[in-house]
Amino acid sequence: MRYVRTAALALLAACGLAAPFAHAQWQALPDKAPEPTDNPTTPEKVALGRMLYLDPRFSSTGTVSCNSCHNVMLGGEDNRPFAMGVHGQMSGRSAPTVWNSAFYSGQFWDGRAASLEEQAKGPVVNAVEMGMKELDGAMNRVRHIEGYRVAFAKAFGPDAMTVDNAAKAVAAYERTLITPNGPFDRFVKGDKSALSEQQQRGMDLFASAGCIACHSGPAFSGPMLPNGMAFLNKFPTFTDNDYVEKYDFLKDLGRFEVTKNDADKHLFKVPTLRNIALTAPYFHNGAVQTLDEAVRVMAKTQLNRDLSDTEAADLVAFLNALTGEFPEQTMPRLPPTPGTTFEFSSAQ
Amino acid sequence: MRYVRTAALALLAACGLAAPFAHAQWQALPDKAPEPTDNPTTPEKVALGRMLYLDPRFSSTGTVSCNSCHNVMLGGEDNRPFAMGVHGQMSGRSAPTVWNSAFYSGQFWDGRAASLEEQAKGPVVNAVEMGMKELDGAMNRVRHIEGYRVAFAKAFGPDAMTVDNAAKAVAAYERTLITPNGPFDRFVKGDKSALSEQQQRGMDLFASAGCIACHSGPAFSGPMLPNGMAFLNKFPTFTDNDYVEKYDFLKDLGRFEVTKNDADKHLFKVPTLRNIALTAPYFHNGAVQTLDEAVRVMAKTQLNRDLSDTEAADLVAFLNALTGEFPEQTMPRLPPTPGTTFEFSSAQ
Numbered sequence: 088m089r090y091v092r093t094a095a096l097a098l099l100a101a102c103g104l105a106a107p108f109a110h111a112q113w114q115a116l117p118d119k120a121p122e123p124t125d126n127p128t129t130p131e132k133v134a135l136g137r138m139l140y141l142d143p144r145f146s147s148t149g150t151v152s153c154n155s156c157h158n159v160m161l162g163g164e165d166n167r168p169f170a171m172g173v174h175g176q177m178s179g180r181s182a183p184t185v186w187n188s189a190f191y192s193g194q195f196w197d198g199r200a201a202s203l204e205e206q207a208k209g210p211v212v213n214a215v216e217m218g219m220k221e222l223d224g225a226m227n228r229v230r231h232i233e234g235y236r237v238a239f240a241k242a243f244g245p246d247a248m249t250v251d252n253a254a255k256a257v258a259a260y261e262r263t264l265i266t267p268n269g270p271f272d273r274f275v276k277g278d279k280s281a282l283s284e285q286q287q288r289g290m291d292l293f294a295s296a297g298c299i300a301c302h303s304g305p306a307f308s309g310p311m312l313p314n315g316m317a318f319l320n321k322f323p324t325f326t327d328n329d330y331v332e333k334y335d336f337l338k339d340l341g342r343f344e345v346t347k348n349d350a351d352k353h354l355f356k357v358p359t360l361r362n363i364a365l366t367a368p369y370f371h372n373g374a375v376q377t378l379d380e381a382v383r384v385m386a387k388t389q390l391n392r393d394l395s396d397t398e399a400a401d402l403v404a405f406l407n408a409l410t411g412e413f414p415e416q417t418m419p420r421l422p423p424t425p426g427t428t429f430e431f432s433s434a435q
Numbered sequence: 436m437r438y439v440r441t442a443a444l445a446l447l448a449a450c451g452l453a454a455p456f457a458h459a460q461w462q463a464l465p466d467k468a469p470e471p472t473d474n475p476t477t478p479e480k481v482a483l484g485r486m487l488y489l490d491p492r493f494s495s496t497g498t499v500s501c502n503s504c505h506n507v508m509l510g511g512e513d514n515r516p517f518a519m520g521v522h523g524q525m526s527g528r529s530a531p532t533v534w535n536s537a538f539y540s541g542q543f544w545d546g547r548a549a550s551l552e553e554q555a556k557g558p559v560v561n562a563v564e565m566g567m568k569e570l571d572g573a574m575n576r577v578r579h580i581e582g583y584r585v586a587f588a589k590a591f592g593p594d595a596m597t598v599d600n601a602a603k604a605v606a607a608y609e610r611t612l613i614t615p616n617g618p619f620d621r622f623v624k625g626d627k628s629a630l631s632e633q634q635q636r637g638m639d640l641f642a643s644a645g646c647i648a649c650h651s652g653p654a655f656s657g658p659m660l661p662n663g664m665a666f667l668n669k670f671p672t673f674t675d676n677d678y679v680e681k682y683d684f685l686k687d688l689g690r691f692e693v694t695k696n697d698a699d700k701h702l703f704k705v706p707t708l709r710n711i712a713l714t715a716p717y718f719h720n721g722a723v724q725t726l727d728e729a730v731r732v733m734a735k736t737q738l739n740r741d742l743s744d745t746e747a748a749d750l751v752a753f754l755n756a757l758t759g760e761f762p763e764q765t766m767p768r769l770p771p772t773p774g775t776t777f778e779f780s781s782a783q
Contacts, residue, residue, distance in 0.1 A: 141508060150519045155498065160489060160769045166776040171498045174523035177781060367776040378774035407773060418764040421508045425755060426726035428514040428715040433525060 113290075114305040115272035116361065116411060120189035120262040123314070126204060128259045131242040136260025138238065138419045139253055145211060145225040147218035148173045149431035153210065153257065157185040159264060159416070162365025168373030173432070176215035180339070181373035186413075187361045189262040190306035193317025196371045197342040198356045201315030203258035208250065218432070222250045228429055229253060234422020266362055266411025274408070282408055289405025292398055297390050307360035307409065319354040322371070323388035330384045334374035341371070364407045378403050461638075462653040463620035464709065464759060468537035468610040471662070474552060476607045479590040484608025486586065486767045487601055493559060493573040495566035496521045497779035501558065501605065505533040507612060507764070510713025516721030520558075521566035521780070528687070529721035534761075535709045537610040538654035539665065544719045545690040546665025546704045551606035556598065566780070570598045576777055577601060582770020614710055614759025622756070630756055637753025640746055645738050655708035655757065667702040670719075671736035678732045682722035689719070712755045726751050 122128050139145070140159075143152040156170040156178075157163055163184030165171070170182040180196050188194065194206035210216040211225050219225045229235050230248050239248045242256055271290075273281035282290065293299055301320050303309055309318035323336050331337060342351040355371055368374065369381040382402045386392040394402070470476050487493070488507075491500040504518040504526075505511055511532030513519070518530040528544050536542065542554035558564040559573050567573045577583050578596050587596045590604055619638075621629035630638065641647055649657055649668050657666035671684050679685060690699040703719055716722065717729040730750045734740040742750070 143506070144514065148519055148523070149513060149515050150503065158491070158769075160766060162771060165497060166492065166772070167497050167779050169781070171496055171781075175496070175521065176523070364773040365771045367772070367774060376775060376778075403774060410773075413768055416766040418508060418766045420761055421506075423510060423713045424514070424715070425712040425758075426715060426751060427724060431515050433517070433519075 112294075112299070112303070113271075113275045115275045116187070116190075116265060116267040116269070116305045118265075118267050120187075120265050121311070122259075122262060123202065123204075126255045126258060128262050129242065131238075132256045132259035133263055134419070135235075135238040135242045136256035136258070137416070138235070138421055139229070139257050140260055141419060142421050144421075144429060144431075145217065145219065145228055146173055147220075147432040149429060151217050153185075153207075156182040156210070156216070159185065162186065162362050163188075163264065164366050166367060168368050170216065172210075172213070172216035173218035176218075178213070178215055180371050181368065183358060184362060184366050185261055186264050186266055186411075187306045187308075187359050189265060190304070190311060190359065191308060191317065191356065192310075192312040193315060193319075193356060195317075196355050196358075197345050198317025198319055199342075199345045203261050204251070204254045207254040207257040207261075226250050226253060231429075232422050232424055238422070263414065266413055269361075269411035270408040271405075272411065283404065285401055285404040286408045287405075289401035289403070290408075292401055293405055296386065296392060298385070298402075301357045301389075302360050309357045317356045320357050320389075321353050322355050323353070325388050325391045328387045328391075330387055334370070334384070335372065336370070336374075336388070339371055360406060360409055362410050364403075364410050378406060382406070460642075460647070460651070461619075461623045463623045464535070464538075464613060464615040464617075464653045466613075466615050468535075468613050469659070470607075470610060471550065471552075474603045474606060476610050477590065479586075480604045480607035481611055482767070483583075483586040483590045484604035484606070485764070486583070486769055487577070487605050488608055489767060490769050492769075492777060492779075493565065493567065493576055494521055495568075495780040497777060499565050501533075501555075504530040504558070504564070507533065510534065510710050511536075511612065512714050514715060516716050518564065520561070520564035524563035524566075526561070526563055528719050529716065531706060532710060532714050533609055534612050534614055534759075535654045535656075535707050537613060538652070538659060538707065539656060539704065540658075540660040541663060541665025541667075541704060543665075544703050544706075545693050546667055547690075547693045549663030551609050552599070552602045555602040555605040555609075574598050574601060579777075580770050580772055586770070611762065614761055617709075617759035618756040619753075620759065631752065633749055633752040634756045635753075637749035637751070638756075640749055641753055644734065644740060646733070646750075649705045649737075650708050657705040665704045668705050668737075669701050670703050671701070673736050673739045676735045676739075678735055682718070682732070683720065684718070684722075684736070687719055708754060708757055710758050712758050726754060730754070 140153040143150050143155065146152070151173050156165050158165055163186035164182040168181055170178040172178060183196065189203065194200035194203060195209070200206040200209060208222055212219050212222055226248065236248065239252060243252045270281045301309055304311065312318055319342060323331050326337065337353070340352050342354040343349070364378060367378060368376050369378070375381045375384055379399055382399050383394050386394045488501040491498050491503065494500070499521050504513045506513055511534035512530040516529055518526040520526060531544065537551060542548035542551060543557070548554040548557060556570055560567050560570055574596065584596065587600060591600045618629045652658055660666055667690060671679050674685065688700050690702040691697070712726060715726060716724050717726070723729045723732055727747055730747050731742050734742045
């Protein structure tokens with residue numbers, strides 16, 4: 088873990104530089120997400136993963152699925168400040184988007200999960216999210232559903248109904264949740280009419296002001312480091328401004344909450360800016376309601392810069408160009424439990 | 436309302452007769468649901484209605500949609516005893532399935548809504564379901580979403596973003612949620628191999644025992660009466676048995692809760708048996724966990740008959756033949772609120 092932090096801090100130092108970047112550094116989103124060698128994406132895994140992702144029956148109450156907080160019909164999250172799980176309980180952080188999460192080298196706001204596979208197991212047993220006591224309890228529900236037995240066999244072979252394979256299937260599905268070919272991508276590929284003049288001004292400012300130092304790469308979430316090394320940054324970097332108190336940005340200690348190393352205080356994963364227009368409210372605590380305010384907050388807290396109204400509007404226009412094309416999806420039938428159901432929790 | 440009750444009671448009397456029914460009375464589910472003349476189904480309304488149905492942003496917390504409790508990826512409900520709405524609050528009745536609800540002449544367990552259009556407005560402003568204070572508050576959120584403005588214009592023409600039109604769109608979508616061509620339907624249409632011998636025995640028993648007296652018609656929910664007249668029945672009819680106390684069937688006064696007429700005590704809408712295998716737990720209070728137990732309860736409380744194990748198994752086998760074909764659906768993109776979101780409720 089030491090190396091993770093060191094690498095992150097070295098890159099963090101680089102983020103302080105507001106060097107202009109050549110256009111060659113802009114990268115369109117690939118049409119396909121990277122896949123780990125031990126979990127190649129197959130149609131059978133994707134089909135199974137989509138069912139599991141949308142199925143609320145593996146939460147304690149039977150009411151919360153992955154999709155409840157990471158809604159693939161919306162911007163891949165819930166448009167709420169804090170996610171709301173079983174019994175109306177609230178998470179301590181805002182749900183990040185699932186769209187393009189395949190381009191991270193670490194998951195969760197604090198990067199504590201090394202992969203999508205590992206991440207998928209977290210919310211199931213989080214007391215305020217899906218509220219199951221044990222992963223195997225959730226898996227036992229899956230095992231009781233004949234249709235899932237068939238789907239696991241197709242994806243992984245017989246006798247393969249394990250927590251790890253369920254996580255692999257969900258991760259494989261999530262790797263299909265990418266949004267290429269937005270206006271920005273078409274522009275980078277040569278269609279100069281894809282961005283308005285205002286959006287192009289915003290793009291230039293995004294580079295010259297230094298936003299791109301951290302929000303780089305095809306997903307605007309920094310480099311993909313070796314697997315398990317989330318690209319982290321300190322937020323807020325500059326604390327001598329009104330935003331920090333107004334939005335209570337110092338309350339959450341970020342990665343420190345996991346590692347208890349002082350140097351990890353207020354380190355957060357650099358989130359993707361893909362589809363950022365669809366994922367208000369903003370920041371790890373969802374405290375900022377609009378994208379206009381969010382770019383002003385970022386400029387001040389990370390670059391110690393006050394944006395003019397025009398600059399803020401230009402950046403917002405550019406960020407709207409990062410909304411991509413969403414793949415059309417079929418709504419799955421979730422395999423049933425004919426003639427019976429589970430004992431779902433009613434009381435908290 | 437007097438007429439509704441009288442008509443229902445007259446039919447109720449008929450239900451007491453355990454007369455055998457000729458095979459000619461079996462009806463396959465039509466390929467198309469009936470439509471009211473003032474709301475013909477169009478693809479534009481269906482597309483809009485599907486988005487509204489699946490969109491959680493019109494609940495107070497932004498977490499509960501129609502689909503949360505009437506899940507179209509499952510049996511059209513939530514497989515819970517009582518539905519769970521905003522802040523983990525629970526409804527006092529079990530969520531009925533949305534599948535084939537177009538074949539009812541009245542909606543809700545007590546038939547208090549005359550149409551799907553009227554029903555659609557109920558849960559939005561129910562404090563423990565979607566929790567909005569006023570329908571117009573929900574509609575104001577819809578009005579703030581540009582994509583919905585476009586979709587309403589396509590479906591209803593310009594300046595048509597009203598609560599009534601939203602309800603019409605949802606109802607139009609729900610009329611597409613029908614499940615024809617199940618094994619029973621194929622059998623009735625002439626494919627004698629569509630039902631097993633056990634299922635055919637169950638079918639004969641369903642008629643000879645008298646189940647079909649109330650659970651008649653193409654949806655096994657009784658006749659479609661004039662619009663707004665739900666086909667009601669008394670449940671439980673026979674109270675001198677252990678089931679009534681065990682499952683607390685006398686607690687809920689049914690239609691009486693709406694009308695306060697003594698004669699309406701314990702009157703409930705006769706629910707469809709289509710896809711009944713997918714909608715455990717059973718009854719208005721979701722107190723019965725399995726379909727096997729449900730058929731024994733019904734035989735005893737409605738026909739004062741104790742089923743043998745074989746009879747119960749035959750009936751369950753037959754009821755499994757009422758699971759139909761579910762239309763493949765595309766998962767809609769829900770129109771966004773770029774750069775901002777709504778003020779969702781966090782505290783109860």
